[in-house]
Amino acid sequence: MRITRPRYRSGLLMETWLFWALAVVAIVASLLVVSRRSARHGVLTLVALLGAMSGLYLLLSAPLAAMIQLTVYAGALLTIILPVTFLLDLPDDADDRSYVGQGAGSRRVGMLLVVVLVVELAWAFQHLRGTGLPEGEPLPGARPTAVMTSLVFDHAAGVALVALLMLVAVAGAMALVRREAR
Amino acid sequence: MLPEPTLNSYLMLSAVVFAIGAAGVFLRRSLVTVLLSIEVMLSGVSLTFVAADRYLARTDGQIMTLFVMVMAVCQAAIGLAVALVLIRQRNSLNPDEISDLRW
Numbered sequence: 519m520r521i522t523r524p525r526y527r528s529g530l531l532m533e534t535w536l537f538w539a540l541a542v543v544a545i546v547a548s549l550l551v552v553s554r555r556s557a558r559h560g561v562l563t564l565v566a567l568l569g570a571m572s573g574l575y576l577l578l579s580a581p582l583a584a585m586i587q588l589t590v591y592a593g594a595l596l597t598i599i600l601p602v603t604f605l606l607d608l609p610d611d612a613d614d615r616s617y618v619g620q621g622a623g624s625r626r627v628g629m630l631l632v633v634v635l636v637v638e639l640a641w642a643f644q645h646l647r648g649t650g651l652p653e654g655e656p657l658p659g660a661r662p663t664a665v666m667t668s669l670v671f672d673h674a675a676g677v678a679l680v681a682l683l684m685l686v687a688v689a690g691a692m693a694l695v696r697r698e699a700r
Numbered sequence: 701m702l703p704e705p706t707l708n709s710y711l712m713l714s715a716v717v718f719a720i721g722a723a724g725v726f727l728r729r730s731l732v733t734v735l736l737s738i739e740v741m742l743s744g745v746s747l748t749f750v751a752a753d754r755y756l757a758r759t760d761g762q763i764m765t766l767f768v769m770v771m772a773v774c775q776a777a778i779g780l781a782v783a784l785v786l787i788r789q790r791n792s793l794n795p796d797e798i799s800d801l802r803w
Contacts, residue, residue, distance in 0.1 A: 552724030628726030
């Protein structure tokens with residue numbers, strides 16, 4: 519299904535520029551998260567990645583997901599996980615040569631699988647080029663109130679399961695740390 | 701002139717982000733960095749959900765994205781607790797050294 523959109527409108531041009539700028543930021547931030555040796559720098563660049571992702575969500579007319587991504591997800595990283603990395607004084611990812619040989623075969627297989635994944639995706643998307651998105655107006659069902667209503671009434675079981683997961687995660691984290699502290 | 705972003709642009713971007721995170725999981729030797737790489741992978745998955753949601757004019761993808769965010773925060777909390785225990789017990793975060801459950 520190809521949806522034709524008017525070209526060269528100022529709004530569309532801005533959307534195009536924003537998408538490519540945010541895509542570059544997201545890819546560079548992802549590379550930095552993976553490549554930085556310091557966990558603190560990794561957390562900070564992950565927050566940058568989440569910011570770029572929330573901008574992309576806004577371009578996709580998903581303001582609620584963008585807001586929650588920034589306030590809850592990136593906020594949790596900044597206010598909880600980043601201070602923990604400072605308090606623990608986590609060591610940097612040491613470039614210890616004694617570990618280079620360990621698991622090298624499985625790492626090579628893993629990297630080969632990643633390369634195969636990228637090649638397959640590139641091949642697949644070449645054959646599907648040009649699937650346009652609907653117009654940029656917020657979809658009636660995508661308004662935050664509609665999403666929240668659907669979340670509460672249509673996905674109540676999922677919400678309960680996620681709440682249970684959070685409870686178990688908090689209890690598990692506390693049990694792990696407290697037992698160790700005794 | 702930059703090409704207009706389509707559904708495939710978003711899917712390709714999310715695939716690239718996912719692949720970068722997967723490479724980090726395989727290549728890095730610090731447990732915290734591996735956890736952050738998993739977060740990168742989850743971000744790529746979330747973008748796929750929201751793009752498909754927009755394309756199909758539904759809201760299920762956004763809701764699934766919210767679930768993924770909660771799950772990511774939970775795994776970060778548990779992962780940091782495990783990292784704390786490892787630091788106290790072994791003073792190392794190398795996943796290759798963790799073989800207590802090996803048969």
